[in-house]
Amino acid sequence: MDHLVEANRDYAGQYEPGLAGAPSRHVAIVTCMDCRIDPVQALGVHLGDANVIRDAGGLVTEDTIRSLAISQHKLGTTAVMIIQHTKCGLTTFSDVEFRAELQAATGVEPPWQPEPFGASEENIKAALERIRTSPFLPHREDVRGFVFDVDTGLLHEVTA
Structure with missing residues (x-):
């Protein structure tokens, strides 16, 4: 990790503080x-443009809903x-x-579900549905889902 800490020192030398905590594009990714x-x-996107929420699979779990609600x-986001x-x-x-x-490895059953999945398009449709039906999210109209192709870098939109 030392090379990461060193890279942070370089970054901090160019860092410009003062951005608002609310994303300027009002979008959560x-x-x-x-x-x-x-x-x-x-x-x-640039620093300060969007909230980025990452997890294994880009799944919309209970914790994702929690983060989106916040x-x-x-923070004023209106799109997901x-x-x-x-x-x-x-x-x-x-x-x-x-x-x-x-x-087997730990002797303890995990209290959470790993939630592996099959086809990305079906998972995205399920994620969109979870967001669009969550009572905790007031902004459910501008919600869109995409598959990122790791071979080309292009997005493909999935419609529900």
């Missing part, structure tokens, strides 16, 4: 933690963009299999 996705570069109620991607690692194992592996 939910995407996968996959290292091949750089939402800043891929979407042309983003909308306290869901981005999942091709060749996702979550397609390579089953929920039951992974939970069993974790329990």
Whole structure:
């Protein structure tokens, strides 16, 4: 990690403080933690433009709804963009299999669901539905979902 800390020192030398905590484009982006996705570069957003929420798979879980509720109620976002991607690692194992592996390795059953999935388009439709039906999110009209192609860098929109 030392090289990361060193890179931070370089970054801090050029950092310009003073941005507002609320994203200027009023958008929250939910995407996968996959290292091949750089939402800043891929979407042309800059520091201060958007809230970016990342998790394994770009899934809309209970915690994602929590983050989106804070983003909308306290930070003024009104739009949500869901981005999942091709060749996702979550397609390579089953929920039951992974939970069993974790329990065997630790002796403890995980209190959460890993939620691996199949086709990205079906998962995005389910994510859009979770957002559009959440009573905790006042802004559910401007919600769109996309698949990011890790081979081309292009987005493909998924319509519900």
